[in-house]
Amino acid sequence: MTEKAAMQALARLVPPGSRVLDLGCGNGAMLDYLQRERGCSGYGVEIDDANVLACVQRGVDVIQLNLDEGLAMFDDNSFDVVLQIDTLQHLRNAETMLRETARVGRTGVVAFPNFAHWPNRLSILRGRMPVTRRLPYQWYDTPNIRVGTYKDFEVLATKNSLRILDAFGLQDGQEVRWLPNARAGTAVFHFEHA
Numbered sequence: 571m572t573e574k575a576a577m578q579a580l581a582r583l584v585p586p587g588s589r590v591l592d593l594g595c596g597n598g599a600m601l602d603y604l605q606r607e608r609g610c611s612g613y614g615v616e617i618d619d620a621n622v623l624a625c626v627q628r629g630v631d632v633i634q635l636n637l638d639e640g641l642a643m644f645d646d647n648s649f650d651v652v653l654q655i656d657t658l659q660h661l662r663n664a665e666t667m668l669r670e671t672a673r674v675g676r677t678g679v680v681a682f683p684n685f686a687h688w689p690n691r692l693s694i695l696r697g698r699m700p701v702t703r704r705l706p707y708q709w710y711d712t713p714n715i716r717v718g719t720y721k722d723f724e725v726l727a728t729k730n731s732l733r734i735l736d737a738f739g740l741q742d743g744q745e746v747r748w749l750p751n752a753r754a755g756t757a758v759f760h761f762e763h764a
Contacts, residue, residue, distance in 0.1 A: 573599075574743075575742075575743025575744070576740055576743055576756070577599065577600055577603050579740055579743070579745055579758070580600070580653075580655060580679060580681060580758065581600075581603060581604055581607065581608060583651070583679050583736065583758075583760045584604055584608060584610060584650075584651050584653075584679070585608075585650065585651070586608045586609050586610070587608070587609045587610065588604075588608070588610045588611075588612075588649075588650035588651050589610070589611055589612050589648075589649050589650045589651075590604055590610045590611070590612035590613075590649060590650065590651050590652075590653060591612055591613055591614075591615065591644070591648070591649040591651075591652045591653070591674060591675060592612065592613070592614045592615065592652075592653045592655070593615050593637055593641075593652060593653060593654045593657050593667070593671065594615065594616065594637060594654065594655070594656065594657030594660065595614030595615060595616050595621070595625065595630070595632065595653075596616065596618075596621050596624075596656075597621050597624035597625065597628070598614050598616075598621070598624060598625035598628045598630035598632060599628075600653065600655060601613075601614045601625075601630045602628045602629070602630050605629075605630070612631070612649060613631045613632065613633055614630050614631065614632040614633070615632070615633050615635050615637065616632055616633075616634060616635075617634060617635065617636050617637070619634075622634050637657070637661055637667060638661060638662050638663055640663075640666065640667075640670060641667075641670040641671075641673070641674050644674040645674070646673055646674065647673075647674070647675070647676055648674050648675075649674055649675045649676070650675065650676050650677070651675055651676070651677050651678070651679060652671045652672075652674055652675030652677075652678045652679070653678075653679050654667070654668075654671055654678065654679070654680045654681070654682075655679070655680075655681045656681060656682060656683070657682075658680055658682050658718075659682050659683060659714045659715065659716055659717065659718065660713055660714060660715055661715065662715060664715075664716065665726065665730065668680070668726065668727075668730060668732070669730055672730070672732055672761070672762070672763040673763070676762065677735065677760060677761065677762045678732075678759075678760070678761050678762070679758070679759070679760050679761075680723065680757075680758070680759045680761070681740070681756055681757065681758045681759075682718060682723075682756070682757055683704045683705050683714070683717070683755065683756060683757075684704075684718075684719055684720050684739060684750070684751065684754055684755055684756055684757040685700075685705075685717040685718060685719050686719035686720060686721065686751045686752060687702075687704070687741075687752065687753070687754060687755045688752050688753065689702055689755075690702065690705065691752070702755065703755070704755035704756065705717075718757075719751060719757070720737075720739060720750050720751040720754070720757040721751050723757055723759055724737070727759065727761055731763060731764045732761045732762070732763060732764060733761060733762050733763070733764040734759055734760070734761050735760045735761055735762060736758075736759075736760040737750070737757075737758065737759045737760070738750055738754075738758050739751075739753060739754020739755070739756060739757055739758065740754055740755070740756040740758055741753060741754045741755050741756070
């Protein structure tokens, strides 16, 4: 997946002029793109020192915070959109943070590596954990605390009273809407509290 194509696909889920909170914003590239291309404003949340510095250098407002500590500093519906792009799989309290995303944002966008993508399934059938462009780590050195699938998130959303507004997969920068659980390396969900 090309980074720019994926960024554009995700950005389409964010209405122009939105107030955005980007959880686990990395180097701030997504929020920078949303500010420049969609007239958005908002904050990134990041724990890594080097990424916080990169955000500041890009002109992205960033708060250094460990997401496992929650989002108590933000009021309900403080943001139009809350992003969790490649964040959920790194969190110890993934379900709590999903509920917090729905609490502080009118809508949320979550994207994560889809473990049910067919190359991953093939690796498991061969008796090995997958190592792909989307999951480039060995089982013993991965930063991912958990793995999930497109279908798993649908169940989690229902359990937490979230209404899915749009859902698709991303593969090589292209949206995958037919059989995304098997055909896409990234699962993407746009949701709101039901």
